[in-house]
Amino acid sequence: MDLDIAEVAQRTGLTAATLRFYEEKGLIASIGRRGLRRVFDAGVLERLALIALGRAAGFPLDQIARMFSPGGRLDIDRRMLSAKADELDTTIRKLRAMRDGLRHAADCGAPSHMECPTFRRILRVAGAGALGERRRKTPGPPGQAG
Amino acid sequence: MDLDIAEVAQRTGLTAATLRFYEEKGLIASIGRRGLRRVFDAGVLERLALIALGRAAGFPLDQIARMFSPGGRLDIDRRMLSAKADELDTTIRKLRAMRDGLRHAADCGAPSHMECPTFRRILRVAGAGALGERRRKTPGPPGQAG
DNA sequence: ATGAAAATTCAAGTCGACTTGAGGTCAAGG
DNA sequence: CCTTGACCTCAAGTCGACTTGAATTTTCAT
Numbered sequence: 001m002d003l004d005i006a007e008v009a010q011r012t013g014l015t016a017a018t019l020r021f022y023e024e025k026g027l028i029a030s031i032g033r034r035g036l037r038r039v040f041d042a043g044v045l046e047r048l049a050l051i052a053l054g055r056a057a058g059f060p061l062d063q064i065a066r067m068f069s070p071g072g073r074l075d076i077d078r079r080m081l082s083a084k085a086d087e088l089d090t091t092i093r094k095l096r097a098m099r100d101g102l103r104h105a106a107d108c109g110a111p112s113h114m115e116c117p118t119f120r121r122i123l124r125v126a127g128a129g130a131l132g133e134r135r136r137k138t139p140g141p142p143g144q145a146g
Numbered sequence: 147m148d149l150d151i152a153e154v155a156q157r158t159g160l161t162a163a164t165l166r167f168y169e170e171k172g173l174i175a176s177i178g179r180r181g182l183r184r185v186f187d188a189g190v191l192e193r194l195a196l197i198a199l200g201r202a203a204g205f206p207l208d209q210i211a212r213m214f215s216p217g218g219r220l221d222i223d224r225r226m227l228s229a230k231a232d233e234l235d236t237t238i239r240k241l242r243a244m245r246d247g248l249r250h251a252a253d254c255g256a257p258s259h260m261e262c263p264t265f266r267r268i269l270r271v272a273g274a275g276a277l278g279e280r281r282r283k284t285p286g287p288p289g290q291a292g
Numbered sequence: 293a294t295g296a297a298a299a300t301t302c303a304a305g306t307c308g309a310c311t312t313g314a315g316g317t318c319a320a321g322g
Numbered sequence: 323c324c325t326t327g328a329c330c331t332c333a334a335g336t337c338g339a340c341t342t343g344a345a346t347t348t349t350c351a352t
Binding site: 046049050053056057073074076078079081082084085088089091092094095096098099101102103105106107112113114122123124 | 192195196199202203219220222224225227228230231234235237238240241242244245247248249251252253258259260268269270
């Protein structure tokens with residue numbers, strides 16, 4: 001049951017260009033060509049799901065690539081998973097505080113946000129979190145803004 | 147109580163270059179110069195805390211800049227805050243699922259992750275979340291990987 | 293056989309938030 | 323006075339994950 005790139009694209013929601021890009025990066029591999037065109041094994045779908053999982057957890061592609069052993073099997077250090085879980089936990093806590101703060105600011109009766117004590121407290125917390133720890137090369141906050 | 151750029155940098159943890167960059171972007175303003183050198187009002191610290199708050203909540207700098215009214219006062223649409231809070235909520239839910247999944251995978255006794263039913267379920271969920279909705283120009287997951 | 297649609301390669305562009313580098317100016321201390 | 327170090331400007335570079343464009347080739351339907 002071989003798949004052509006368009007079919008993989010359609011089933012995963014990724015574009016053909018992205019799949020080529022992933023192949024180039026060593027994240028996936030085609031099993032051959034028909035003419036010029038790549039042919040993929042159905043197993044690539046599971047692999048792409050795995051990659052999506054890694055991405056959703058915040059791993060960079062480079063690191064995801066290294067999670068597959070040469071044989072193609074998944075080979076993840078369990079401590080790494082645990083560490084990532086802890087990291088997510090920290091992120092979640094921060095975001096939760098932020099969400100509560102925003103919610104409060106949105107509902108608060110104070111005429112301007114700066115006059116609301118709660119908002120000012122949030123400000124201090126955010127300042128402490130965001131300003132305190134950054135020394136060099138800090139990746140910054142999540143990118144879910146729109 | 148005027149501050150020189152180095153002092154603002156030191157108190158906020160941002161670099162002088164970042165402060166100049168923020169000024170260029172219209173996020174902050176110096177109150178004048180002493181020779182060539184910028185002089186900032188102490189109020190810039192509060193403003194930078196506000197900016198940090200916005201960044202921590204995931205707003206892009208452009209949008210943060212627009213949250214200050216011409217007079218310099220804070221002027222945020224409460225509905226925008228509410229919307230952002232909801233957005234954060236969604237992100238938090240996703241990350242929580244991911245964290246639980248990673249935690250499970252780390253502790254799970256199955257010989258390889260792919261043989262663990264829970265892991266495979268997570269995989270489907272991650273796949274659904276990450277693969278289903280992306281059509282064009284999706285910003286991707288948060289960047290807290292290391 | 294023909295022509296459109298889709299795939300290919302390779303290079304270059306995009307986005308956001310900064311950082312880095314080159315070259316120049318200036319204020320304070322000895 | 324003169325050095326030195328912090329500051330200045332402006333341009334260009336960085337990072338990650340793709341996207342886009344141009345030129346070319348191939349496949350599929352008619």
